[in-house]
Amino acid sequence: MSLTATLRAAHAAEWEAAAAHRFVRELCAGTVDAAVMRRYLVQDYQFLDRFVALLGAAIAAADGFAARLRLSRFLAMITSDENTYFQRSFDTLGVPAAERRNPALSGTTIGLQALMKEAAESRSYPRCLAVLVVFEGLYLDWAQRHAGPLPPEFIHAEWISLHNNPFFQDFVGWLRAELDRTGPAEEAACAALFARAVALERRFFDDLYA
Numbered sequence: 599m600s601l602t603a604t605l606r607a608a609h610a611a612e613w614e615a616a617a618a619h620r621f622v623r624e625l626c627a628g629t630v631d632a633a634v635m636r637r638y639l640v641q642d643y644q645f646l647d648r649f650v651a652l653l654g655a656a657i658a659a660a661d662g663f664a665a666r667l668r669l670s671r672f673l674a675m676i677t678s679d680e681n682t683y684f685q686r687s688f689d690t691l692g693v694p695a696a697e698r699r700n701p702a703l704s705g706t707t708i709g710l711q712a713l714m715k716e717a718a719e720s721r722s723y724p725r726c727l728a729v730l731v732v733f734e735g736l737y738l739d740w741a742q743r744h745a746g747p748l749p750p751e752f753i754h755a756e757w758i759s760l761h762n763n764p765f766f767q768d769f770v771g772w773l774r775a776e777l778d779r780t781g782p783a784e785e786a787a788c789a790a791l792f793a794r795a796v797a798l799e800r801r802f803f804d805d806l807y808a
């Protein structure tokens with residue numbers, strides 16, 4: 599089995615709990631409560647800041663120009679289409695500037711930020727990939743479970759389509775192949791980061807209903 603398949607299998611129960619979570623089921627049905635969606639987006643925008651830094655670290659640590667180009671194109675999408683999605687959602691939900699910029703962080707958001715900081719500061723390409731494979735692979739997984747027409751509200755519909763489109767599918771497949779190619783040299787460290795990422799993803803969704 600490949601490294602990514604082995605890691606995924608080792609954390610199958612936690613992965614499934616996140617990928618089939620009540621939040622993503624309600625999101626795909628277009629029925630998620632507006633206060634829950636607001637709470638999610640406010641915390642996730644703080645995730646995004648560190649996520650952009652992690653992508654920058656992966657770009658710097660990557661072992662070739664082809665990988666740097668690929669990661670840079672993804673980073674360009676995050677800092678354009680995805681960032682404006684948050685801004686338009688915050689406008690629609692009436693989220694004030696202070697809460698967009700500097701909200702009270704949940705323990706899980708702090709944990710995700712610390713995980714990304716640690717991976718970024720390792721200056722290790724495979725360690726950055728181990729975290730990215732979970733974040734992007736898990737979001738592709740739940741978004742691909744959506745069937746039928748997209749929900750009517752853009753806040754729901756765009757969050758699904760941002761995570762299930764040909765560009766994103768292709769990118770996640772490439773991330774997995776990169777981790778399989780480079781991860782075996784640092785397998786224990788990659789496995790530890792992968793495990794923490796899956797657990798935090800699940801908690802991030804659980805928090806919304808706590």
Ligand SMILES: Cc1ncc(CO)c(N)n1
Nearest residue numbers: 642645733734737799802
């Ligand atoms: C917490 C979290 N994980 C993964 C993604 C996908 O990038 C996201 N937006 N937020």
